[in-house]
Amino acid sequence: MSPYLLLRHRDIPDIDKLEVYCQQGGFIGFKKAVVSMQPEQVTEVVKASGLRGRGGAGFPTGLKWAFMDNNAWPHYVTANADESEPGTFKDREIMEYNPFQFLEGVAIASYAVGANVAYIYLRGEFWQIARQLDWRIAEMKEAGYLGEKIFGTDYALEIYTHLGAGAYICGEETALLESIEGKLGQPRLRPPFPPVYGLYGKPTVVNNVETLTNLPLILERGAEWFRSYGTEKSPGVKIFSLSGCVNRPGNYELPLGTPFRQLIYEHGGGIRDGHAIKAIMPAGASSALIIADEKALDTPMDYENVPSLGAQLGSASVIVIDDSISIDWLIKKTVHFFCHESCGKCTPCREGTFWMKHLTERIHAGQAAWEDVQLLYDVASQMKTKCLCALGEFSIEAVMTGIDRFKDDFIERVGTEQTNIRIDANSKE
Amino acid sequence: MWIDSENDMLTEKYSEEILKILAKYPADQKRSAVMALLFLAQRETGYVTRPVMGEIAEITGTLITDVASIVGFYSLFYDEPGGKYRIQVCTDVSCAMRGAEAFVEELCENLGIGVGETTEDGLVTVEKVMCLAGCDKAPLFQVQTGEGLEYHENQTVEKTLDLIHRWRRNR
Numbered sequence: 001m002s003p004y005l006l007l008r009h010r011d012i013p014d015i016d017k018l019e020v021y022c023q024q025g026g027f028i029g030f031k032k033a034v035v036s037m038q039p040e041q042v043t044e045v046v047k048a049s050g051l052r053g054r055g056g057a058g059f060p061t062g063l064k065w066a067f068m069d070n071n072a073w074p075h076y077v078t079a080n081a082d083e084s085e086p087g088t089f090k091d092r093e094i095m096e097y098n099p100f101q102f103l104e105g106v107a108i109a110s111y112a113v114g115a116n117v118a119y120i121y122l123r124g125e126f127w128q129i130a131r132q133l134d135w136r137i138a139e140m141k142e143a144g145y146l147g148e149k150i151f152g153t154d155y156a157l158e159i160y161t162h163l164g165a166g167a168y169i170c171g172e173e174t175a176l177l178e179s180i181e182g183k184l185g186q187p188r189l190r191p192p193f194p195p196v197y198g199l200y201g202k203p204t205v206v207n208n209v210e211t212l213t214n215l216p217l218i219l220e221r222g223a224e225w226f227r228s229y230g231t232e233k234s235p236g237v238k239i240f241s242l243s244g245c246v247n248r249p250g251n252y253e254l255p256l257g258t259p260f261r262q263l264i265y266e267h268g269g270g271i272r273d274g275h276a277i278k279a280i281m282p283a284g285a286s287s288a289l290i291i292a293d294e295k296a297l298d299t300p301m302d303y304e305n306v307p308s309l310g311a312q313l314g315s316a317s318v319i320v321i322d323d324s325i326s327i328d329w330l331i332k333k334t335v336h337f338f339c340h341e342s343c344g345k346c347t348p349c350r351e352g353t354f355w356m357k358h359l360t361e362r363i364h365a366g367q368a369a370w371e372d373v374q375l376l377y378d379v380a381s382q383m384k385t386k387c388l389c390a391l392g393e394f395s396i397e398a399v400m401t402g403i404d405r406f407k408d409d410f411i412e413r414v415g416t417e418q419t420n421i422r423i424d425a426n427s428k429e
Numbered sequence: 430m431w432i433d434s435e436n437d438m439l440t441e442k443y444s445e446e447i448l449k450i451l452a453k454y455p456a457d458q459k460r461s462a463v464m465a466l467l468f469l470a471q472r473e474t475g476y477v478t479r480p481v482m483g484e485i486a487e488i489t490g491t492l493i494t495d496v497a498s499i500v501g502f503y504s505l506f507y508d509e510p511g512g513k514y515r516i517q518v519c520t521d522v523s524c525a526m527r528g529a530e531a532f533v534e535e536l537c538e539n540l541g542i543g544v545g546e547t548t549e550d551g552l553v554t555v556e557k558v559m560c561l562a563g564c565d566k567a568p569l570f571q572v573q574t575g576e577g578l579e580y581h582e583n584q585t586v587e588k589t590l591d592l593i594h595r596w597r598r599n600r
Contacts, residue, residue, distance in 0.1 A: 086521040086560035119453075124468075124505045125561055125571055127578040160453040165464055166504035168559065182460035182489065184502045200458055241564065243523035249565035285522055285560075317564075319523055333522045337559055343502075 005229070005237050006213050007253045009097035018139050021100040027145055029219030030107050034151050042112040046215065048223035050235040055080055055171070055208030056283065056314040058234075058303040067195035068113045069203040076204040077110045077118040078180065079212055082164060082171035084123055086337060087284035087317030090239040090251050091209035095122075095129050098213070099136050105212030106159055107145065108219055113205050116156050121176050124165040133161050168341035172389050173206040175343065186345040187389040208315075210239055230256035234302035238316050241284075242268045245275065245322035257305075261297040264320055275322035279406065282306055283314025285334040286394035288401040289327065292320075310401065327406040328413045331398050332360040338395035349392030352383040356399060363413055373410045377403050439484050443469055447488065459489045463499055467506050472575040475515070476507040504558070505573065512547040512554035514596060515573040516589070520557045523564035532568040533557060535586045540593070552600065553593055 003011050014020045033042045047062030068075060083091040094102050110118045122130045137159050140146045148156045167185045169175045174188035177199050198204020214236060218226050227235045234256040240263055243249045247269030254263065260280060264270065271277050280296065281287035288311035290296050299305050306313040321330060339353035359376040362368040380396035387393050403410060440447060446469060454461040466485045470477045482496040500506040518533045533544060537555050540548055547554040563569045566582035
């Protein structure tokens, strides 16, 4: 098995200590960038590597940096460490156990876009991780990797942590920026996008933790080396967070393009308690539901092939659902989540998730008729493409694909129109 | 200057920490410090009172309404007291498939409270919360106190009751 690139602490004990990280090639990439490269050259290397954003959207990282408006200053970098998608727990492992590789990535991104200040936005629940990062940032500063005159050049950089306080929406990049500004975490109308109008109205790059953690090795070893992993259009490795009805849930670092079957059966130890696999959510609660047939299991997990199954790879949080789980229960859970986390700014999401929550609860309680399933589907359809940000759009994915692809589960719950009397939950008579 | 405020409980106790927090942000962007100051304010009692919200508004150059709206929006801030230890159990999709809902029900039954309620001695509040990014180690919860947050993973009701027992002894 090839050595880990991101979860390197699994190969190298104590890599969370600065001296060990340095012995293992730490800060070679950052030093190379600052001492011997122009910022634009760093961006070119990252573009050539084909690295795509690991937070969910899969947008090319180098291209995002190239959008930074060079007529407005200062520039900012923000690391998105809000990790709140149900089923996702990869950034946490990186920050806890391989923190310096992540911090070096923040530094490289900052140099590339000319930022002298970077913020790491962590969800409030990561309070302890933020404290540890604060210590490590102080150690880096002490060792001369941060502060003024880094490596004897004129480049200066400070990194600060900023804690959120329990709001999934702050993982949306413009809501994240609002939150750093001390406001409600509500998304902005876009365009303009953050590289033009970001933190405090200044050009800002927002990159996910895992994306940033790739940068030190890309700078140290080169774009071609990076492209030797994964597929042509989805180069590199990815951390797949595997959860749900499997024997060995956990984070698995694998090349992009690894088939679902290999993750679920070889690494995850297959389905627990002798059950059969039924469905897969490849992108956490935001995901469409895939019917887990042979074709799906043989599909490579990358940004190009997962869409052929009517879903997205997203943050690669693979939730496995077995035949003991009813899909009407599952969408009740996901809709409850999105209703709770809707920021309330736009009407389609605020109202839509509210009504979907009531409908899914009634359906699961057996207090509904087929018309309610139809109504649920209609509410979801009406939200499609009308929400201000992806949260609302994601909330309907499991609902619509659940009803489309697992109709029998709903029929079983509500019966047919003739045999089921519609019950009004508010009526006592 | 905020030092002149009648209610300067925070400033009196934590003046150094407040300056450290403010130093993270540009001088004209003090509002960015609101959330960090709210965590600081919760350190003593686990919740934020109106006068303290007023003080934070003064420190950050905002209105008390702005501060109160932040407290209302974000789920880790409270404007009323709860148990000394808030046990917050994730019951989202992945955790629910690994027994989190049964765990929380059984735990509450053992403590003689409902979900969202506090034990009679004011020690423990049990709440259901959204995903905590620990889906492979369910059932899990975080414990929120004024001091901060800590994770407890791969839990059983027995283990959790043991933990609560230790808190009770050490109070």
